[in-house]
Amino acid sequence: MKLVPRPEPGVLEVLLVSVGAVLLAFLASLALLWLYGAPPWEAAAAIAAGVFADPRGFAEVLRRAVPLVLVGAGLALAFRAQFWNIGAEGQLLMGAVAAAGVALFSGLPGPWMLFAMGLSAFLAGGLWAIFAALLKARLGVNDVITTLMQNYVAIYLVDWLIHGPWKGKSAFGFAYTDRFPEAAGLPLLPGTALAWPGVVLALSFAALFAWLLFATKLGFEVRVLGENPEAARYAGVRALFTLSWVALLSGGAAGLAGFVEVAGTHHKLLAPLQISLGYGYTGIIVAWLGRNHPLAAALTGLLVGFVFAAGDVAKVALATPFQLVQVVNGLILFFLIAAEVFLRYRVVLGVRRG
Amino acid sequence: MRKVWLAAVVVLGALAFGQQEVKAGWIYVGPIGDYGWTHAHDVGRKEAEAAFPWLKTSYVESVPEGQAGSYIDQMVRQGTKVIFATSFGYMDAVLEAAKRYPDVIFAHATGFKRAPNVATYMADFYQVYYLNGLMAGALTKTGKVGYVGAFPIPELKRHINAFTLGVRTVNPEAKVLVRWIYEWYNPAAAKEATEALIAEGADVFAFTEDSPTVVQVAAEKGFPSFSHYSPMLKFAPDYVVSGQLVHWGTIYKDFLAKVYAGLYTPKNLEDVDYWWLLPQGAVELGADFGVPVNPKFAGRLKAKAVDHPIFGEISVYDLVMKLHGLMKDVELAFDPFQGPIKDRKGVLRVPEGLRLTKHQLETMEWAVEGVVGPWPNEPK
Numbered sequence: 001m002k003l004v005p006r007p008e009p010g011v012l013e014v015l016l017v018s019v020g021a022v023l024l025a026f027l028a029s030l031a032l033l034w035l036y037g038a039p040p041w042e043a044a045a046a047i048a049a050g051v052f053a054d055p056r057g058f059a060e061v062l063r064r065a066v067p068l069v070l071v072g073a074g075l076a077l078a079f080r081a082q083f084w085n086i087g088a089e090g091q092l093l094m095g096a097v098a099a100a101g102v103a104l105f106s107g108l109p110g111p112w113m114l115f116a117m118g119l120s121a122f123l124a125g126g127l128w129a130i131f132a133a134l135l136k137a138r139l140g141v142n143d144v145i146t147t148l149m150q151n152y153v154a155i156y157l158v159d160w161l162i163h164g165p166w167k168g169k170s171a172f173g174f175a176y177t178d179r180f181p182e183a184a185g186l187p188l189l190p191g192t193a194l195a196w197p198g199v200v201l202a203l204s205f206a207a208l209f210a211w212l213l214f215a216t217k218l219g220f221e222v223r224v225l226g227e228n229p230e231a232a233r234y235a236g237v238r239a240l241f242t243l244s245w246v247a248l249l250s251g252g253a254a255g256l257a258g259f260v261e262v263a264g265t266h267h268k269l270l271a272p273l274q275i276s277l278g279y280g281y282t283g284i285i286v287a288w289l290g291r292n293h294p295l296a297a298a299l300t301g302l303l304v305g306f307v308f309a310a311g312d313v314a315k316v317a318l319a320t321p322f323q324l325v326q327v328v329n330g331l332i333l334f335f336l337i338a339a340e341v342f343l344r345y346r347v348v349l350g351v352r353r354g
Numbered sequence: 355m356r357k358v359w360l361a362a363v364v365v366l367g368a369l370a371f372g373q374q375e376v377k378a379g380w381i382y383v384g385p386i387g388d389y390g391w392t393h394a395h396d397v398g399r400k401e402a403e404a405a406f407p408w409l410k411t412s413y414v415e416s417v418p419e420g421q422a423g424s425y426i427d428q429m430v431r432q433g434t435k436v437i438f439a440t441s442f443g444y445m446d447a448v449l450e451a452a453k454r455y456p457d458v459i460f461a462h463a464t465g466f467k468r469a470p471n472v473a474t475y476m477a478d479f480y481q482v483y484y485l486n487g488l489m490a491g492a493l494t495k496t497g498k499v500g501y502v503g504a505f506p507i508p509e510l511k512r513h514i515n516a517f518t519l520g521v522r523t524v525n526p527e528a529k530v531l532v533r534w535i536y537e538w539y540n541p542a543a544a545k546e547a548t549e550a551l552i553a554e555g556a557d558v559f560a561f562t563e564d565s566p567t568v569v570q571v572a573a574e575k576g577f578p579s580f581s582h583y584s585p586m587l588k589f590a591p592d593y594v595v596s597g598q599l600v601h602w603g604t605i606y607k608d609f610l611a612k613v614y615a616g617l618y619t620p621k622n623l624e625d626v627d628y629w630w631l632l633p634q635g636a637v638e639l640g641a642d643f644g645v646p647v648n649p650k651f652a653g654r655l656k657a658k659a660v661d662h663p664i665f666g667e668i669s670v671y672d673l674v675m676k677l678h679g680l681m682k683d684v685e686l687a688f689d690p691f692q693g694p695i696k697d698r699k700g701v702l703r704v705p706e707g708l709r710l711t712k713h714q715l716e717t718m719e720w721a722v723e724g725v726v727g728p729w730p731n732e733p734k
Contacts, residue, residue, distance in 0.1 A: 050428055060424050159536060163506070163730060172466060173508035173717060173731070174442050193423055265420045267446070274419045274443065312421065315414045316428035322385060322416035 003345035014291065017342050021335035022303065028335070029328045038318045050313030051306070059192030060312065062199055063265070065305025067092070067257035067276070069202040071283030072290060072297035074253030077209045079292045081246045082226040083133060087147025088254040089280025090154035091125035093272055095255025096262045097158060098124035100269040103184035103262075104166065104177055113183040118201075118259050125255020126248035128154065133247035137240040151280070158272040166269060177269040186264040195264025202260075202298065205253050209294035212249070222246055254280060277308075285333055304329065376614050378402075379434040380413040381425055383441035388539060390564025390583045395440045395463075398602030405607055408614060422447035430455050436613055438606070439463065448472060459613060459620050464509075466716070468627065471620035475605050475628035477636035478509075480516040480715065481681045482598040483560075484690035485639050485674050486580045487520020489595050489647070490558045492658040492670040493578050494521075497528045500556030502547045502568050504538050506730040508718045510562050515722045516690045517560060522724045524660050524670055531556050532727035541567040548572060560597075569594055578651065580641070587641035587648065595651045599638040605630055629712055633684040646678065647671070691715070698723045699734075 009017075030040040038046070051057050071088045078085040085091075098120040102108070108116055128150060135141035161177070168178035186195035213219035221242045225232040232239065261275055262268070269275070286304055290296030311325030380399050384392035392415060403411045412434065417425050422444040429437055430451075435458055439448045442464040452460050452472045460472045468474055490499045499521055503510050518530040531551055535543035544567040548559060552575055559579040561568040566589040572579040573590035581587065581597030605628050612618045618626065630636030639646045647655065655671035662668050665676060680688035693704035697720040704710060710718075721729045 050431065056424075056427055063424075163536070167731065172442070173511075173719065175505060175507070176443075179446075261420070270419060270443065277418055277420070309424075312424055313428055316379075316412070316425060317432060319412060322414075 001347060001349050003341070004348050005344060006346045009343040013343060017339045018289070018336065021339040022332055025328065025332040025335045028331050029324075032324070032327065033314070033318060033320065036318065036320055038320075043314070043318055046317040047310045047313050050317055051309055055189075056192050057309070057313070059189060059194035061302070061305045061309040063192075063194045063305075064308040065302045066195075066198040066202045066260055066264075067279040068283055068286050068304050069206055069298050069301030070253045070257040070260070071279055072286030072301045073202075073206040073209050073294040074250035075283050075287035076290055076292040076294045076297045077213060077222070078129075078246050078250035079287055080213060080226045081222040081243060082229070083136070083243055083246050083250070084144045085129060085132070085147050085247070085250055086144055086284065087129060087132060087150045087251070087280070088257075088283050089276060089278070090147070090151035091128045091251040091254035092258040092261070092276050092280045093151075093154040093158050094128040095121035095125040095252075095258030096269060096275050097154075097161065097258075098255065099184075099259040099262050100166070100177060100180070103180040104269075107181075108183070110183050113181075114186065114197075114263065117184060117263055118256060121255040121259035122252040123255070125258065126250075126252035128255070129247040129251025130244055133243040134240070137243045155272040158269065158275070162269055162271065168268070175271060180263070180267045184263055185267055186260065188264075193265070195260060198260035198264050201256055202301070205256070206294045206298040209249065209253075213294060218242065218245060254283070282329065285329060289332070289336060304332075307332070375408050375410055376406075376436060376610060377410045377412070377432070377434045378436040378438065378610060379429040379432070380411065381417050381422060381429075381437065381439045381441075381444065382413060382415045383417060383419075383443070384539070384564070385415050386413070388564050389566070390539065392440070394583055394600045395438075395602050398604075398606045399438075401601075401603030402606040402610055405603075406610060406614070409610060417444075419443035419447070423451055426451040426455075430458055435459060436461070436610065457620050459618060459623065461609060461623075468624050470622065470624050473609070473618070473623040473626035473628070475609070475630070477600050477602060477605060477628075477630050478512075478715075479598045479600075479637050480512050481632050481690060482637055482639050483513045483516040484520040485678055485681075486560060486596055486598065487517040487522075488524050488670055488674050488677070489520075489651070489655060490517070490560060490580065491521035491524030491528055492655055492660075493595065493651070494525065494528055494556075494558045496555045496557045497525065498554065498556045499528060499530045500548065500551030500554075500559045500572075501530050501532045502544050502551070502559070502561035502563060503532055503534045504562045505536060506534055506728075508716060511721065511729070512715055512718045513562065514725060515718065515720075518722050518724045519690050519695070522722075523662070524658070524673075529724055529726045532725060532729070534728065534730075535563065537563075539564040541565045544568050545571050552577070566590075585640075585642040587645065591648075592650060594641040594648055596639060596647050597641040599640055599643060601636055601638060604634060604636045632678075632682045633686070639678055647674065696723060697721055697733075698725055699732075701733075 033043040099117040102117045102120050132143050132146040135146055136143040162175040166177045168176050170178050186197050189196045221237045225237050225242055286297050286301045289300035307328050314320045382392040386392055386396040399411050403409050414425050438461050440463045445465045448460050448462045452469050462474050464476050465474045521528050533547040535547055544563045548568050548571040557577050559568050559572045566586045569579045569586050569590050573593040578593050578595045581594050587594050656669045658670045677688055689709045691710045693708045694706045695704040697703050719731050720733055
């Protein structure tokens with residue numbers, strides 16, 4: 001058996017290898033569950049019953065997928081331009097802060113309230129990301145470092161707000177803001193905990209980013225900049241301009257995820273780790289799984305959303321330890337990276353003739 | 355006495371209602387291996403399960419606040435009839451779920467909102483902190499006692515105030531230096547805070563953080579400390595003086611027995627609020643179960659005498675034992691927050707002859723005289 005290099009793999013190969021890797025990861029996860037005493041068929045049945053048997057269960061998949069798709073689609077765009085945005089977590093939190101600020105202090109009526117919350121969340125997330133893009137384009141500062149460090153600034157900002165100036169009078173001294181007014185709550189799909197406008201937002205933004213990337217001049221510039229910065233410079237691509245747009249959109253989408261979380265689930269600002277559940281970091285996996293295609297990120301976001309929701313079910317129904325979800329996510333990534341070899345090489349079976 | 359009553363209720367209930375099995379589930383905010391809050395609740399769960407053959411329990415750990423609702427859904431799907439939610443942040447999720455599942459009984463720890471099928475419960479330490487404070491006051495040589503706090507919320511403020519009142523009963527000039535680390539579990543930050551307090555001259559330590567870090571760092575320098583939440587005597591047997599221990603199992607057993615007996619139903623919990631202290635056995639003085647004071651410190655505590663307004667000339671050791679006995683009394687013959695008490699800004703907070711209500715204790719934001727350090731949300 002030997003490996004023969006092959007040219008650029010086609011869409012079908014990518015799809016086959018990716019699906020195969022995910023299936024293998026699920027099989028490995030079931031094997032892991034077996035070690036905890038749940039036979040695979042029982043585990044699969046319990047998870048299927050918990051996730052698919054009723055609308056509430058399935059809505060949980062979508063509820064977890066919405067922020068992942070928003071973050072993942074935005075990151076797909078950013079990574080295409082080689083803007084290494086590791087700061088989606090911070091951008092999400094800034095979005096949550098902006099939305100909470102509008103909700104708590106603006107007093108706007110009905111739909112205007114939600115619109116203003118969404119818009120300010122988008123801008124807050126976007127501007128938080130543009131900062132790193134400017135530093136990168138102007139001074140060549142490493143964007144991985146700046147975006148990552150900005151996450152901590154955002155985390156401490158949220159902590160300061162909920163312990164200090166925004167601490168709620170009704171929070172009994174605990175670190176929460178007051179509950180948002182009714183007008184600041186996203187409508188839920190009846191009988192579920194899912195804020196359906198979040199689903200609309202996530203799908204619209206994934207489609208918008210795909211359109212931008214593959215059907216507009218900006219998207220072309222993004223791709224050229226990402227694939228060959230030198231060539232882009234000769235071709236007259238304005239790096240500062242392009243990077244700023246990419247950062248605004250990518251950070252803005254993450255900011256919207258923060259808006260959906262606080263307006264759809266929490267209805268208040270709370271501890272940063274409780275607001276986001278690491279969606280900003282998991283979004284990197286989502287984008288990567290979707291090979292930086294925003295529409296594919298909508299699918300992979302749904303997949304990871306399923307992993308999260310299934311993990312929630314397994315924790316209750318099979319009494320698995322809480323770390324299992326991270327292990328399964330890790331396994332998926334592991335198998336995908338390992339499967340990469342089958343995209344670059346063909347496996348040729350046979351005895352080597354000497 | 356209470357045990358007999360409990361047993362009678364259970365037997366009668368079983369005879370009268372012939373219930374087969376009660377399925378109870380716990381929703382935990384942290385991992386059960388945290389050696390603090392969640393671990394203690396899980397010990398309580400196991401205790402209840404061991405006590406009642408008709409009880410079947412399950413739990414989920416590390417449940418984020420935004421997910422509590424969906425975990426409750428899953429538990430109800432498994433046939434769980436009694437759900438204990440063990441974090442303040444679950445309050446809204448519990449009340450929403452209680453409307454969704456009117457036949458399920460919910461009990462919410464540390465919360466204040468109830469419903470026909472939602473009770474609340476809390477085991478509080480403030481009396482125990484006062485006793486620890488008495489001992490800390492006797493042991494400090496520099497007159498500075500260090501306190502590493504997790505979050506500046508009323509629960510901790512109440513505890514630090516009670517602790518400080520104890521310290522100053524024995525040592526009226528002593529100060530309690532407070533540092534906040536803004537996390538429930540962060541050994542690195544706890545270590546830093548302890549070292550900073552040592553640098554400021556503190557020589558006795560108490561804390562609220564879910565690891566034995568403060569105990570260990572203090573012991574390395576040879577300073578005594580008071581353990582928190584779980585038994586920590588074994589981490590520094592020569593340096594841990596006492597501490598506070600919790601018995602959530604006491605509350606869980608009482609609650610579940612009454613559910614089994616049909617006394618608690620999904621219709622009559624509106625006024626069921628456990629605020630259990632020393633008399634109910636929900637909390638205990640000590641760094642290990644059954645050891646209220648480390649015998650290695652008995653000598654030093656007996657040697658230190660104070661002139662006490664009630665008992666006159668008395669050793670700190672005897673004072674601790676006397677007040678411990680009084681506070682274990684159901685009639686609450688003694689309370690640490692007995693007026694007059696002024697806050698550190700000079701405002702009279704507890705008038706002469708009065709005590710604080712449960713609500714005043716639960717919402718305490720002020721700091722007593724002797725507390726030194728930042729105190730967010732301190733009233734003007």
